[in-house]
Amino acid sequence: MWCAGAGTFVLLYAVQGLLPSFASEYDVSPAASSLTISLSTGALALAILPISALVESRGHKRVLTVSMTAAAVLGLLAPFAPGFGALLMIRTLQGVAMAGVPALAMAHLAREVDPRSLGRAMGILIAGNTFGGLSGRLVANVVADLAGWRWALAAVGVVSLVCVLGFRATLPDPRREALTGEPVRVLLRQLLGHLADPGVRRVCAVSFLLMSAFISVYNYVGFRLLAEPFGLTQTLAGLVFLAYLLGAVSATTAGALGDRRGRLPVMAGGVGLLLVGAVVSLPDLLPLVLVGLVLVTVGFFAAHSSASGWLSDRVTTAPAQASALYLFSYYAGGSIGGTAGGLALERAGWPGLVGFVVGLQVLALVVIGLLLYSTPRIRDNRRNDGRADAADRA
Numbered sequence: 001m002w003c004a005g006a007g008t009f010v011l012l013y014a015v016q017g018l019l020p021s022f023a024s025e026y027d028v029s030p031a032a033s034s035l036t037i038s039l040s041t042g043a044l045a046l047a048i049l050p051i052s053a054l055v056e057s058r059g060h061k062r063v064l065t066v067s068m069t070a071a072a073v074l075g076l077l078a079p080f081a082p083g084f085g086a087l088l089m090i091r092t093l094q095g096v097a098m099a100g101v102p103a104l105a106m107a108h109l110a111r112e113v114d115p116r117s118l119g120r121a122m123g124i125l126i127a128g129n130t131f132g133g134l135s136g137r138l139v140a141n142v143v144a145d146l147a148g149w150r151w152a153l154a155a156v157g158v159v160s161l162v163c164v165l166g167f168r169a170t171l172p173d174p175r176r177e178a179l180t181g182e183p184v185r186v187l188l189r190q191l192l193g194h195l196a197d198p199g200v201r202r203v204c205a206v207s208f209l210l211m212s213a214f215i216s217v218y219n220y221v222g223f224r225l226l227a228e229p230f231g232l233t234q235t236l237a238g239l240v241f242l243a244y245l246l247g248a249v250s251a252t253t254a255g256a257l258g259d260r261r262g263r264l265p266v267m268a269g270g271v272g273l274l275l276v277g278a279v280v281s282l283p284d285l286l287p288l289v290l291v292g293l294v295l296v297t298v299g300f301f302a303a304h305s306s307a308s309g310w311l312s313d314r315v316t317t318a319p320a321q322a323s324a325l326y327l328f329s330y331y332a333g334g335s336i337g338g339t340a341g342g343l344a345l346e347r348a349g350w351p352g353l354v355g356f357v358v359g360l361q362v363l364a365l366v367v368i369g370l371l372l373y374s375t376p377r378i379r380d381n382r383r384n385d386g387r388a389d390a391a392d393r394a
Contacts, residue, residue, distance in 0.1 A: 006135070007068050011156060075161075145235040222240075255305045278292065
């Protein structure tokens, strides 16, 4: 599953560092260039719900294999796109193809992993996603500096294909494979049942707000670092994505901490760090920009890991449908928020983008406060605090 996450996200976010290249070559605005990400994440969000239903009736291994292979093949075709429109079309199709992995990953772990270790397992999965996103960005930026963005996309496609092979070689047969063959009306009833739960709705809102803010920061920080007063090369600007390494540590640590102390406090702390990091990045001082990016990254992954674990704790039936709702909100945030952040940047510069991010995180904190009052209560924070763990061991 780590290979699956890495192979998918190496493709999804590799273009993030190339947005200034697209804007320059095709003479489009930063917000328009961000469509190479927004269309992928938007298509992924729309495809997650139907594909999650397919997962429940076709089997995990098969859906994962088809999803990853199709995305890798499209990744190898992307460098041959004759124009910006064709590139956008390929990226949109890639979003649909990639949807199988996020639609299945969390539900698969919830089914296969002991609940007492689920937070840590979620953290490891997110760490794989993080590694893929990081390596894709770094490879793309370095290769683009040396040979142009087309060769950069080709290199990323090869990396994804290697991950497909690693996934097929290492994934064990599921212990609890469930080929339900449920009719559409049953799956729709399960989906509506999740939507009727205020806790599920609220944690989905948090995921939307988190991703909207996070992807906005990373979509446009390259434009800022390439311009004056920083004037970095594309390779040096791409090194800011190394902050993702701390994000991987943050996701795993937050998952384990949430298992012991409760997920909601960790989630709120992560949102707070993201907000503070955005504010710290305001001055035109490179050290402060870098510190701000680190805080944004650590906070985002801590909150995302905690929210994912909270949802898995709460849901006891049709976990793939609940996971699909969460990820629909998550990637819809990446699509809508990522482009909206570009409009804020174009109108008010980096301070405008920071104001946009801060506003989103204040809303997220309000929603997390409402999560405290979500009913019915389930095996979440009260079960997972230190006293409950001691009782379980006894």
